[in-house]
Amino acid sequence: MSAPTVKRERVRKPEGQWLVDGTAPLNHDEELKQASEIWDVKQRVIDTYSKEGFDSIAREDLYPRFKWLGLYTQRKQNLGGEYTGEDNSVLEDKFFMMRVRFDGGRCTTAQARAVGEISRDYARSTVDLTDRQNIQLHWVRVEDVPAIWEKLEAHGLNTWDACGDVPRVVLGSPVAGIAKDEIIDATPAIERIQEIFTDAEFQNLPRKFKSAISGNARQDVVHEINDLAFIGVEHPELGPGFECYVGGGLSTNPMLAQSLGAFVTLEQVPEVWANVVRIFRDYGYRRLRNRARLKFLVAEWGVEKFRQILEEDYLGYALPDGPHAPNNLVDRDHIGVHEQKDGNVYIGVKPTLGHMSGEQLIAIADLAEHFGVSQLRFTPFKELLLLGVDPADVDKLKLELDQLGLSSEPSEFRRGLISCTGLEYCKLAHVTTKSRAIELADELEERFGDLDSPISISLNGCPNACARHHVSDIGLKGQMVAGPDGEKVEGFQVHLGGTIGEGANFGRKLRGHKVLSSELTEYVTRVVQHYVDQRVDGETFRDWVQRAEEDDLR
Incomplete structure (x- = not known):
């Protein structure tokens, strides 16, 4: 008789959590981050690289340290999606995308003029507003970077931590302090965070950290898909303050942020922000970069444990329980003319x-x-x-x-249209997005005029969801697909009816359904026509999608 099989418990691999596994780096990215002070590379740009040109840049500075300076090499022109995934040496051009940081989206006319002049003089007149409230410039040469930095700093602007494994720009309500529908003005909290985000203790996180703070009832900072977010709420005893959310993010493993159930005062927001970042630094997964976002830690711990560790091990005090802010599902943007508190x-x-x-x-x-x-x-x-x-x-x-x-009165199609940069500049993209999106908007307006119902359309060049395809009415994720003759061509996977807020979901996907880029406009207009023909009074596109027959969505 054979001996019984002994079940051995599988030993879990270290995740690279500093307070669990120690700080010894478990991959090359972590080695590079520990090998040199990140800010040393700024001086090397000024003293060496700007004088000796692109070819003088050390590869370990170019990848990844330049990201801390808000710089990525852009994609070499005319490289199709079939090249995506190749080494940077194949994909990179000798020009940079530069990201200028605008925390809370705040910008004076003098600052806008300065960035416009930098764009005109150094970036082939490119200006891209991003869905992180930043401005991106393209075609920037390393030789011109010190002059650009000098002009930005003269106007109170910079590019620091606009990219990299750091706290990225803090999203904020663009109408903080002036809006009639504001619960509380979060500006002081954002200003305090701006003073501390470049502190050394925050400069080596497992990966990027995205945060948002808004006291506006519109909930205008997509708090559900940030690592950390604070949303205005009225506490019945303590007055106006914030509800705190953690663990949101999209990309290839989308997750919605979860409320800690805690009430945070305006004065406490910077302290809570800093300590959540510290938890991410200390416990975030560093071994595999595709698991190195806060959302994976929150998913494993649960919000109850996360709050307990935040309060007991980091803050040193308990936060009071707080009410849940009612969800605002529509009109989160600020298009059009709106009254301010002051009569303007x-x-x-x-x-x-x-x-x-x-x-x-x-x-x-x-x-x-x-x-x-x-x-x-x-x-x-x-x-x-x-x-x-x-x-x-x-x-x-x-x-x-x-x-x-x-x-100020765009059609619903143009109002709800968003796109990443796509193949034009991005090394991760598989497909062209911007020209497709413009062609799509033109055709939809010509076919339907101005639809009397909001509809959001998102075109993404890759799975990373920079344009939030998971939570759009029509979300389009770029990928190479099989063409008519079996060859690989540009196409999109379709997500329909995605939304944030109450009933949040990542959209309806149809099994095996892909759309060729060349057929995208025809496909979207066909689906919108089915919606127009079949909707009942007051029915939104996303509600119709949930009940529509599959044939009407193909």
Whole structure:
């Protein structure tokens, strides 16, 4: 008789958690981060690389340390999606994308003009508003980087920690302090975080850390998909403050943030923010980069344990329980004309896909100042706001903004359209996105005019979800697919009916359903036509998707 089989418990591999496994690096990225102070590379750019050119840049600085400076090499032109996945030496051009950081989306007209001039003089007049409230420039040469930094710093701007394994830009309500529907102004908290985010203790995280703080009832910072978010709420005894969410994020493993159930005062927000970052630093998974986001730790621990460790081991005190903020499902953006607290108004306009030229940004700054406006704001929906407009000037200002290509009354198609940069500049992309998106918007407007129901359409060049395809009405994830003759061509996987807020979900996927890029416009117009034909009174697109027959979605 054979001996019984002894079941051996599988030994779990170390995850690279500093407070569990020690700080010895378990991959090359971690080795590089420990080998040299990140900020030393800034001086090397100024002293050496800008003088000796791109070919003088040490590879370990180019990847990954330049990211801490807000710099990525951009994709070499005319490389199709079939090249994606190749080594950087194949994909990279000798030019950079530079990301200028605008925490809370706050920007003065003087700052906008300065960035416009930098774009015109050093970046082939490229200006891309991002859904992280930043501005991205392209075609930047390393030789010009010190001059750009000098001009940015002269206007109170920088590119530090705009990329890299660090706390990225803090999203904030673009109408903080002025909006009529504001619960609490989060500006002081964001300003305090701006003072500390570059501290040495926050400069080596397992991966990027995205956070958002808004006291606006519109919930205008997509808090559900950030690592950490604070959303305005009214406590019945303690007054206005914030509900805290942790563990959100999209990409290849999308997860929605979960509420800690705690109430956080305005004064406590920076301290809670810093200690959540410290938990991520100490316990985040560093061995595998595709598991190195906070969402994986929250998913394993659960929010109850996360809150306990935050309070007992980091804060040193318990946070009071707090109410859950009611979900705002629609009108999270700020397009159009809106009253402020002070009797003035703000105007929100939408550049198509958030794309402008340097000259256009300069012209906007000049126009705003002509009407007595000094404060601009960028939003997580790639919009531009002009604050403090005299109501008597609204009609004339709207007309002049229209002439600059900035509409305060865009169609629902153009209003809800978002796209990543795609193959034009990104080394991770599989497909072209921007030109496809513009073609799509033009066709939808011609076919349907202005749809009387909101509809969000998102085009992503890869699975990383920079344009949030999981939570769009029509989300399109770029990938190489089989063409008519079996060859690999550009195409999209389709997600339908995704949403955040109450009933949040990542969209309906149809088994085996892929759309060729060349057929994208025809496909989307066909689905929208089915919705228009079949909807009942007041039915939104995402509600229709949930009940639609599969044939009507293909």
